[in-house]
Amino acid sequence: MAELRRHAERIYTGAIRRALPDVAVKEALKGFRPGPGRTRIIAVGKAAWRMASAALGAIEADGGLVVTKYGHSQGPLPGVEILEAGHPVADAASFAASERALELVRDLGEGDSVLFLLSGGGSALFESSDLPLEEFRDINRQLLACGADIQEVNRVRKRLSNVKGGRFGEACAPARVFSVVLSDVLGDRLDMIASGPAAVDASTLEETLAVAGKYGLKLSSQAMALLARPLPAALPHVESHVCGSVSQLCQTAAEICRGLGYESRVLTDRASGEARETGEALARALLRERRAERPLALILGGETVVKLTGQGKGGRNQELALAAAPILAGMEGTALFSVGSDGTDGPTDAAGGFVDSGTWALLREQGIEVPAVLAENDSYHALERAGGLIVTGPTGTNVNDLSVALYWPPGMPQNEEPVFTTAEYRL
Structure with missing residues (x-):
């Protein structure tokens, strides 16, 4: 099964390499026509450093700010401050970074421009609220633990925020905002990517309150009052372009x-269900569709969710992969992997996980039962014991997750060389 592991590595490294924002950002900036005044760069998200670096190679800027996840900056950038903050839950650094961004745009006027570079992760990294930090973090923890999908999570977070739901874009006025967006949201909805700091929100208060009721969120009277605040109805000075998905x-x-x-x-x-259910369904589809005479790869992308039932360590991609292991058990020539394109899966140092037909037996030999591991949400340690962790480090991009199920008929020879060069697809 080592060959399937090598195939998996070629697939995910190649796909992520093609999703790096450098070329896409420069292409989007061909349409950027800054005004006669100052131009400031505000870059937010897990891919913020790489997006800002690409932009600085294409335009001249009068300073700016990069806000990204801890460990995701790759060194200083000329004339640009770099601040790192918490993810997936906002921390004090998130609040401080957002206040700094607001400071940098408050003094802009007619003829000035803001180049706003946005990528996934901004919902936690870019945050300011009238709620105390601990109360805000508690609401986020409730949302992440209850099984709400990402759109439901963002629907609540943006209304509690002073920079989401178009409020940052509103704060930039009257300066013109040119927004370049790397999408990690199904359907590339601008109001959902990082909770839409510079996009008019399409959801209603009634829909937001329905999310709170559906999951039994515990909200104070102050939080309920913030949910009811109106969001900007129009942002005529903002122009947005999606550059990757x-x-x-x-x-x-x-x-x-x-x-x-x-x-x-x-x-x-557009995969969006529970991670373990998605992993099981993908593995079953592979077994159903495989034929003795043909190699087969079934691919899906999106962002699944994990419903927390235990206190273990892991992420949605690791849980998705591990859930497939019992189904592939003993089915020679099968494997499945799932990775986060940003290189981090949940609060771990892994990007995702890989399993094959021997993973289940290998774990059982060590006294590890997959259902018990999943109930404890401890996929990281199980995959570590099976040699199934995928570790890439921060990649510089963030366009959701990639899951692939592979079947190579036993005994069929491998291609000696693929039809592409390895270097073209290397991270």
Whole structure:
């Protein structure tokens, strides 16, 4: 099964390499026409450093700010402050970074411009609220633990925020805002990516209150009052461009799979269910569709959720992969992996996980039962024991997750060389 592991590495590294924002940001900036005044760069998200670096190679700026996750900056950038903050839950550094961003745009006027570079992760990294930090963090913890999908989570967070739901874009006025967005949201909805700091919100108060009721969120009277505040109804001075998405990630993965000799199919680029259920369904689809005479790759992208029932360590991609292990057990020639394109999966140093037909037996030999591990949300340690952790380090991009199930008929020879060069797809 070592060959399937090597195939998996080629697929995810190649797909992520193609999703790096450098070229896409420079292409988007061909349409940027700054005003006669000052131009400031505000970059927010897990890919903020790389996006800002690309932008600084294409335009001249009068200072700016990068706000990214701890460990995701890659060194100083000329004339730009770099602040790191908490993710997936906002911390004091998130609040401080957001206040600094507001300071940098408050003195802008007619003829000035803001280049706003946005990527996933901004919902936690870029945050300011009238609520005390601990209360705000508690609400976030409730949302992340209850099984709410990302759109439901953001629907609540943006109304508690002073920079989400278009409020940062509003704060930039009258300066013009040119927003370049790397999408980690299904359907590339601008109001949902990082909770839409510079986009008019499409949700209603009634929908937000329905989320709170559905999951039994415990909210103070102050929090309820903040939810009721109106969001900006129009932002005529803001122009936005999406420069990368999960659909592109999936299509690149499919191209690489074909180069390796697989028949490849993208099942969906909008996966959003529970991680363990998605992993089981993908594994079953592989077993159902495999044929003795053909290699097969089934691909899906999106962002699943984990419902916390234990106190273990892991992330949605690790849980998705591990849940497939019992289904693939003993099915020679099968494997499945799932990775976060940003290189971090939940609060861990892993990007995701890999399992094959031998993973289940290997774990059982060590006294580890997959259902018990999943109940404890401890996929990290189980995959570590099975040699199934995928560790890439921060990648510099963030366009959701990639999950691929692989089948190579036992005994069928491998291609000696794929139809692409390794260097083209290396991170």
